[in-house]
Amino acid sequence: MVDALSGRLGLLRRPGRLVEGFVQRTHRRPNGRPHPALARAAPGRRAALYAAGSGGQVFGLLSFRRPDLPFDVFHDQEAQRALVAAAFPDECWEIPGTVARMRAADDLFFDAISRIRRPNWSRGQVALVSDAAYAPSFLTGQGTSLALADAYALAGGPATHTDRTEAFDAYEKVLRPFVTLDQELANEGDTALCPATEESLQKRNAALRALSALPSEPPHATYSALTLPDYE
Numbered sequence: 001m002v003d004a005l006s007g008r009l010g011l012l013r014r015p016g017r018l019v020e021g022f023v024q025r026t027h028r029r030p031n032g033r034p035h036p037a038l039a040r041a042a043p044g045r046r047a048a049l050y051a052a053g054s055g056g057q058v059f060g061l062l063s064f065r066r067p068d069l070p071f072d073v074f075h076d077q078e079a080q081r082a083l084v085a086a087a088f089p090d091e092c093w094e095i096p097g098t099v100a101r102m103r104a105a106d107d108l109f110f111d112a113i114s115r116i117r118r119p120n121w122s123r124g125q126v127a128l129v130s131d132a133a134y135a136p137s138f139l140t141g142q143g144t145s146l147a148l149a150d151a152y153a154l155a156g157g158p159a160t161h162t163d164r165t166e167a168f169d170a171y172e173k174v175l176r177p178f179v180t181l182d183q184e185l186a187n188e189g190d191t192a193l194c195p196a197t198e199e200s201l202q203k204r205n206a207a208l209r210a211l212s213a214l215p216s217e218p219p220h221a222t223y224s225a226l227t228l229p230d231y232e
Helices: 077-087 096-103 145-160 164-184 198-210
Strands: 003-007 022-027 037-042 045-052 057-064 109-111 126-128
Touching: 037 198, 045 096, 057 077, 057 096, 077 096, 077 109, 145 164
Parallel strands: 003 126
Antiparallel strands: 022 057, 022 109, 037 045, 045 057
């Protein structure tokens, strides 16, 4: 007999499927260099190559901003390839080669950077948790922090409430304010990962160049905005 049911599926699976960028795989490090990651950015666009594991496998990520979601290409891989290639016409750095390999890749992944916002996370004995309830968008940089807090709060609900409905309500009450703050970090999409303007890009680059000589800026207040209860 099932006492309670929780769903953990996130953006890339049902339930809660919305639509993040493009990932393409090759089998060499760019130019044979041992760098774990390389990236090049322009306002509203970012190209990156990063190594995964020890086998020399390299992944490519091409992300770009649009005023609207291209719903018409989500089920058409050739249209996806054309859209990404049109967003990266650059004849510099590793971009031409990455675009060429993207066109020939048989493991193309295309999606929109998204968030999930729901009015409630549970109903009776059934609850959605983690990304299925509130995917924050990877632009926030808070995925791991939220996952750890989520596991703690989810375990704490049943530890302090014998009724499952009350336990799920307690879980949401603890975590939702922090989730809301985290989701607001990417509200305009103008983040350090993919600056929207030339001014933002130059500011980000200047901050990165200064890291070797100066301490980094204080962490965003949101990062430490959660105080978890002590479950006994």
